[in-house]
Amino acid sequence: MTLKVVGAKISTFTRTIRLALEYLNIPYELLETLPHTETAYKYNAFGKIPTLIDGDVKLIETLAMKRYIDHLQQGNQTQGQSLTPNTLNEQLFVDQWISIAGDYAFRELIIAVSKPRQSMESQGKSETEITNNLESQLERARVVLGAIESHLASSASVGKSWLCGSSITWADLFMFPIFADLASLPERELIKFESPHLWKWFERFSDTDIAKQTFEGTVADSRSKQQSKM
Ligand SMILES: N[C@@H](CCC(=O)N[C@@H](CS)C(=O)NCC(=O)O)C(=O)O
Structure with a gap:
């Protein structure tokens, strides 16, 4: 039986699970729903x-889900990657890094910065007003970015390119969707120049196949479509 993921392409946590299923070549179907809909409550x-x-x-x-997907992967003798x-x-x-992603990064970058920015943009607020309103949130975001940056800098100094070593792990899959959203906003400058x-x-x-396979329908996708219409 094919796995079913109930969620939305725009949701960072849904994207984490989709990234894992794509990475491990586990077939699934996406039953699309946003949070707090009748369908979302039907399952959760x-x-x-x-x-x-x-x-x-x-x-x-x-x-x-992570534990269950790992269990499926271990039962699949043909799969080499984990x-x-x-x-x-x-x-x-x-x-630890999953917890940092799902708690600190999600809270300080998505809930505190990305969502309010998008909401202020849709209310037609000016860029100056938006950046002024986000000032204190951005200070807290900087702490999170700085901590991740120093971890990645010390990993890079010993030749490790991913969050937890030399190959992609669940930690990267939890962290990436958050940064994919943030990097599509003007706040990307904070990452680009400070981290x-x-x-x-x-x-x-972003260059991996799994990132490309799950890009459609994300915040970054809809913003790049909006910009190309301008
Ligand atoms: N602890 C949950 C978090 C899931 C979560 O926060 N999902 C977001 C979408 S990315 C959501 O449903 N947000 C609606 C809300 O918080 O009310 C998990 O790990 O599955």
Whole structure:
């Protein structure tokens, strides 16, 4: 039976799960819904997305989905690649970075910056007004960006290009959709000029097949379409 992902292309957490399924070549269908719709509540009492369904298995939190997808991948003898490393120390490291992505980065970059910016833009506020209104949020965002930047800088100094080592892990999959949204906003300048290692990591991930396969319908996609109409 094909897995079903209930969620939206625009949702960062949904994109994480789709990135994993694409990476591991696990077929799935996307049942598209935004949060807090009748469909979202049908599968998740909190109205959040995504939900992952596989027959009788229904999972409403991405951490549980991660564990389940790893389980599917381990059962698939033909698959060589894994998103979770083998040793306990490496797994703990990945778990920490997933938590940083899902909590600090999501809260300070998506909830505090990306969503209010988009809402102010749609209300027709000027760029000056938007940047003034976001001033304190951007200070907090800078702390998160700075911490990720210094981690990536020290990883790069020992030749490691991904968040948790030399290959893509779940940590990259949780972090990337957040940066894909942020990098499509004027706030990309903060990353580009103040966090060069983070910017390089973002560009490296953007260039992967899985990033391209899940680009359509994202905030970055709709903004690039809007800009090309102008
Ligand atoms: N802890 C949840 C977070 C999921 C989440 O916050 N999803 C967002 C969409 S990216 C959502 O449903 N937002 C609506 C809301 O917070 O009310 C998970 O890991 O699955």
